[in-house]
Amino acid sequence: MEKSIKIFDNINELAVFFASLLIMKIHGTPEGQFFTIALSGGSTPRAVFQQIALKFRDQIDWKKVKVFWGDERCVSPESNESNYRMAKESLFDHVPIPAGQIFRIRGEENPVSESYRYAEVVAKHVYMHDNIAQFDMVMLGLGEDGHTASIFPGRLDLFKTDKLFEVAEHPVSHQKRISATGGLINHARTVVFLVTGESKSTMVSKILNEKADCEKLPASLVFPGNGELIWLLDDKAGSGVRSPN
Ligand code: 6PG
Secondary structure, three states, X not given: OEEEEEEEOOHHHHHHHHHHXXXXXXXXXXXXXXXXXEEOOOHHHHHHHHHHHHHHXXXXXXXXXXXXXXXXXXXXXXXXXXXXXXXXXXXXXXXXXXXXXXXXXXXXXXXXXXXXXXXXXXXHHOOEEOOEEXXXXXXXXXXXXXXXXXXXXXXXXXXXXXXXXXXEEOOOOOOEEEEEOHHHHHOOOEEEEXXXXXHHHHXXXXXXXXXXXXXXXXXXXXXXXXXXXXXXXEOOOOOOOOOOO
């Protein structure tokens, strides 16, 4: 596995780098194939999506992109908590991606049945590698508690299951979530963490400096064995990182 840590002066510079990475990888997708990406929710991706829509709309061949989600809240797609709604409003309403290439998790459905349905959708549309769906890219955020996607502390079993998606629960709000499992995330070709803000600096430092007990944190178990792991941080979130490269 290749791991890289990049720290930027601000979220806009981080967004430009991420967009350039995305453009390069989509451009490199063989003719006739699709680039498959699982999106994250959260405030950082929202800002990044807005930048892509504003500055890079015409540099991406959207016909080559199939979009999925790494996690979704079990809410209506019209809810202001919906990761789908956030991505739709900040990106997809502004770019010419074919609607049939956007595969949202149906947060409004029964969580258990939707976790199975969505796993089948991913298995159908995402290329297989070693008989497991392999996303070209998975975007991830980082919670202050060390969660990523909707894998929260205490649910490290989601890194052991053979399933592609599982039902999870936010530890404070008890909101049901549907989340990609650790196995699916770690099977991706590229995993990109996008983390900004002072509030994340302690957790980022704990994980990237491999401090005591970091192995109990879901985000520290993200390890795409046959792929690349990229941490994109702004200077606030990355203030405690000893060895960016
Ligand atoms: C979600 C995300 C979650 C998010 C982190 C960071 O559905 O909320 O997938 O994992 O990425 O909580 O969120 P912020 O970027 O808003 O801090």
